[in-house]
Amino acid sequence: MAATPSLLVISAHAGDFVWRAGGAIAAAVLRGERATVVCLSFGERGESASQWLAGKSLDEIKALRRAEAEAAAAALGADIEFLDLGDYPLRESPEAVARLVDVYRRTQPTVVLTHTLTDPYNGDHPAAARMALQARVLAQAIGVAGADGSFPTTDEIIGAPPVFFFEPHQGEQCDFRPNVLLDITDAFPHKRAAMECLPAQKHMWSYYTDLAVRRGVQVRRNAGPNLGLPHETMGEAYVRYYPQVTGVLE
Numbered sequence: 001m002a003a004t005p006s007l008l009v010i011s012a013h014a015g016d017f018v019w020r021a022g023g024a025i026a027a028a029v030l031r032g033e034r035a036t037v038v039c040l041s042f043g044e045r046g047e048s049a050s051q052w053l054a055g056k057s058l059d060e061i062k063a064l065r066r067a068e069a070e071a072a073a074a075a076l077g078a079d080i081e082f083l084d085l086g087d088y089p090l091r092e093s094p095e096a097v098a099r100l101v102d103v104y105r106r107t108q109p110t111v112v113l114t115h116t117l118t119d120p121y122n123g124d125h126p127a128a129a130r131m132a133l134q135a136r137v138l139a140q141a142i143g144v145a146g147a148d149g150s151f152p153t154t155d156e157i158i159g160a161p162p163v164f165f166f167e168p169h170q171g172e173q174c175d176f177r178p179n180v181l182l183d184i185t186d187a188f189p190h191k192r193a194a195m196e197c198l199p200a201q202k203h204m205w206s207y208y209t210d211l212a213v214r215r216g217v218q219v220r221r222n223a224g225p226n227l228g229l230p231h232e233t234m235g236e237a238y239v240r241y242y243p244q245v246t247g248v249l250e
Helices: 016-030 049-053 058-076 094-107 124-138 188-195 204-221
Strands: 006-011 034-039 079-082 111-114 163-166 180-183 235-240
Touching: 006 016, 006 094, 006 124, 016 034, 016 058, 016 111, 016 163, 016 180, 016 188, 016 204, 016 235, 034 058, 034 094, 049 058, 058 079, 058 188, 094 124, 111 124, 124 163, 180 204, 188 204, 204 235
Parallel strands: 006 034, 006 111, 034 079, 111 163
Antiparallel strands: 163 235, 180 235
16 A cells, blocks of 8 residues: 655745645645645744844743744644754754755655745745755765764655645746646645634734635636636646646646
């Protein structure tokens, strides 16, 4: 029997996975797949302005963002873990990459979602993408040790899961030209519920609902003439990083 498909989402901050990939996560779970979200930081410094203005301490803000992200992941049906690497800036390091290598080997992803490699407004996002890609390659090598210094068994090394970049907040400034449109109509209520778990960024709720509507229009226009997609189709957009391998063009 084939192993259960496994989705791995690597998110720079505690809310990124919800806005950008919540539909894909919920859709995977609805299909019976496993989904794991890794938040590299809580977004405690750069993405929690309302809490700083309210006079909360750093530890209080981190605890709040953790609780919000855990509730959002539960709404999507995903597991979630936090590496607590700090944000603004999110610093790349061999130690952080080694911890991600361990995540890859433990979750054995069949699909990986992460940020774009370009984002002039937020350097944490491309930093997360670079570490996600580096860890993916290293996790395939049996001669590369994990964070604790131990070497993997043959069962622990991974294959070559496809990587998809999810949509940044200002795509036209991030060289984002989507080549994959995902129908998230059935999953969208779960995404909306997850968004509402993030009151620290309430201003994003309507933005990403409207974006799902616009991407849904593009899903319908690109889906072929006879698929009968409903008028209320909701969508998410992605860029596939590595080539697709297939025996049939479709």
